[in-house]
Amino acid sequence: MFNVDHQRPLVMGILNVTPDSFSDGGQLLTDSGPDFGKILFRAEQLIGQGADLLDIGGESTRPGAQALEPAVELERVVPVIAAIKARFAIPLSVDTSTPEVMEASAREGVDMINDVRALRRPGALAAAAKIKLPVTLMHMQGEPTTMQREPTYGDVVAEVGDFLAQRVTTCIEAGLARDNIVIDPGFGFGKNLAHNLALFRALPRFCGMGLPVMVGLSRKRMVGAITGRQTDARVHGSVALALLAAQKGASIIRVHDVGATVDALKILAATELDTKIHSQGLAAT
Numbered sequence: 001m002f003n004v005d006h007q008r009p010l011v012m013g014i015l016n017v018t019p020d021s022f023s024d025g026g027q028l029l030t031d032s033g034p035d036f037g038k039i040l041f042r043a044e045q046l047i048g049q050g051a052d053l054l055d056i057g058g059e060s061t062r063p064g065a066q067a068l069e070p071a072v073e074l075e076r077v078v079p080v081i082a083a084i085k086a087r088f089a090i091p092l093s094v095d096t097s098t099p100e101v102m103e104a105s106a107r108e109g110v111d112m113i114n115d116v117r118a119l120r121r122p123g124a125l126a127a128a129a130k131i132k133l134p135v136t137l138m139h140m141q142g143e144p145t146t147m148q149r150e151p152t153y154g155d156v157v158a159e160v161g162d163f164l165a166q167r168v169t170t171c172i173e174a175g176l177a178r179d180n181i182v183i184d185p186g187f188g189f190g191k192n193l194a195h196n197l198a199l200f201r202a203l204p205r206f207c208g209m210g211l212p213v214m215v216g217l218s219r220k221r222m223v224g225a226i227t228g229r230q231t232d233a234r235v236h237g238s239v240a241l242a243l244l245a246a247q248k249g250a251s252i253i254r255v256h257d258v259g260a261t262v263d264a265l266k267i268l269a270a271t272e273l274d275t276k277i278h279s280q281g282l283a284a285t
Helices: 036-048 070-087 099-107 124-131 156-173 193-201 203-207 221-227 235-247 258-284
Strands: 010-016 053-057 092-095 112-115 135-138 181-184 214-216 252-255
Touching: 010 036, 010 258, 036 053, 036 070, 053 070, 070 092, 070 099, 092 099, 099 124, 112 124, 124 156, 135 156, 156 181, 156 193, 156 203, 181 214, 193 203, 193 221, 193 235, 214 235, 221 235, 235 252, 235 258, 252 258
Parallel strands: 010 053, 010 252, 053 092, 092 112, 112 135, 135 181, 214 252
Antiparallel strands: none
């Protein structure tokens, strides 16, 4: 597992090789496949801005997105992993639910699996147990095609917590090491604004489960609902949520705007350290 015992959370930069992701779809993909020039330039940008790891996605999971054939996802993702690994020394995550993509990505040297379906696709759990990489298990109600059609919960915090606890148990029983598991409440995946806010307020509860928690809030509809901003104008709201998530104990924060997030988290770490030193000094006098 990556070292998540830092003064600030790890910042995961998003690198989508898709035509239809909600914020950056189509920017790095042409009709003939990945645009490697743009991909490597973008990767270099994110690394220069301070990303701790990059998350490569070939299948959009935005609301309403259709499932992708494994062969297409493989064509998008695997060459990109190989190209970035050949050029840069940065850990890579692959954002996939597809067992074939997990195994092929592992062969190319990817460092982590980020699965919005928490290894529930047929064959995914067995593939993850075979490759023995760290994996993020995310909660999602339904599938991307339908998840935002009036999502309903009795108690969203309890239900998401129970789901994640059950998936962790299932994964450990299947042979995954507990130390290789990260959990993610799945903001925006089958949740409305009230659900998302309840989960965000409950982040300390999820962090108290004894596993690293990943948070993905960057530019999402939740930010737009609160601020009234369109997708490409949600940087400030996204960074604010990243800071609050860090204060609540998140270990990994997945973002589009790496530089702004890294700078804000550095300020948070410095001021919190100064506050602790000052408090300790007062206590000693």
